Amino acid sequence: MTKGNTQYHTTIKTQYAAIAADLQGLNAYRYDRNITGGNQEFIEAAAFEHYLTTGSLLPYDEACRRFVEFGGDAGAIPLSPEDYLLGLFDMMGELMRFAVTAMATDGKLPSSSGEDHPSLGEEGMDVDAQEGKRDVLTDLRELRAQMEGLEIQSGWLARDVDKKMDVMRTSVEKVERALYGLVIRGRERPKGWMPDLDGGGRRTEVDVEA
Numbered sequence: 001m002t003k004g005n006t007q008y009h010t011t012i013k014t015q016y017a018a019i020a021a022d023l024q025g026l027n028a029y030r031y032d033r034n035i036t037g038g039n040q041e042f043i044e045a046a047a048f049e050h051y052l053t054t055g056s057l058l059p060y061d062e063a064c065r066r067f068v069e070f071g072g073d074a075g076a077i078p079l080s081p082e083d084y085l086l087g088l089f090d091m092m093g094e095l096m097r098f099a100v101t102a103m104a105t106d107g108k109l110p111s112s113s114g115e116d117h118p119s120l121g122e123e124g125m126d127v128d129a130q131e132g133k134r135d136v137l138t139d140l141r142e143l144r145a146q147m148e149g150l151e152i153q154s155g156w157l158a159r160d161v162d163k164k165m166d167v168m169r170t171s172v173e174k175v176e177r178a179l180y181g182l183v184i185r186g187r188e189r190p191k192g193w194m195p196d197l198d199g200g201g202r203r204t205e206v207d208v209e210a
Contacts, residue, residue, distance in 0.1 A: 005049065012042060016070035020077050028078045033156075036083050043079075043087025048094040055134070057143075060084050082157050085150075089164035092143060096171035099136040100178045109179055111135035137179060140172045 023031060043063060050058040063084055068076040102110045111133050147168060152158040 013070055016067070016077055017072050017074070020071040020074035023071075023077050024075045032080060036080075036086075039079060039083035040087040040090060043084055044090035044094065047088055047091040048098075051091070051095065051139075052098075057088070086157075086160055086164060088143070089147065089161070089168050092140060092168050093171050095136055095140055096175050099140075099175045103178050103182050107182065109135050109137060109182070137172075137175050140175060144168060144172050 019035075023035065043058070046063065046066065047058040050056070050062075060079075060081065064079050067079045071077045099110055102108060147165065150161060152161055
């Protein structure tokens with residue numbers, strides 16, 4: 001946890017603690033559709049933070065442990081695999097924005113060094129692209145491949161996954177197009193240049209509605 005995020009973690013923990021008693025026993029299933037949006041938002045943020053600080057995906061078990069802490073004396077707040085999965089879909093949109101912004105401002109694709117995690121310094125993730133090393137795009141492509149391998153036949157989860165799948169694919173494609181534009185333009189890009197994300201010939205700003 002970075003020092004700058006401490007206040008946000010405290011606020012989140014306080015809000016979850018306030019409803020923990022109402023989410024025990026059968027009520028956890030009764031109100032699961034009421035709390036799913038908040039759970040997904042938390043997983044999106046937590047997984048994004050975890051990736052930036054470790055270069056790896058937030059494990060489901062670790063995410064569940066955080067919800068145990070949120071419940072405190074009232075009891076653990078359950079985190080369904082469905083909420084975890086849908087939150088990861090949303091996190092990929094954050095990775096897209098992170099990658100595109102880094103390329104626009106630093107002229108580099110954020111990359112990881114080492115087999116399992118990025119080389120971290122005082123400023124966090126290394127943004128030096130290195131041949132043969134993992135980077136945000138390769139990680140996004142791997143996540144996309146895993147997500148596309150899901151087999152969900154019917155129900156509300158199938159509908160939600162279907163919607164998020166399209167957005168996820170678009171996010172990966174935006175990073176691919178941004179990197180393509182960076183390679184083609186090279187380091188001669190004008191000051192303030194932003195990658196072309198709409199596939200056209202004009203300059204665009206980063207689309208924040210992933």
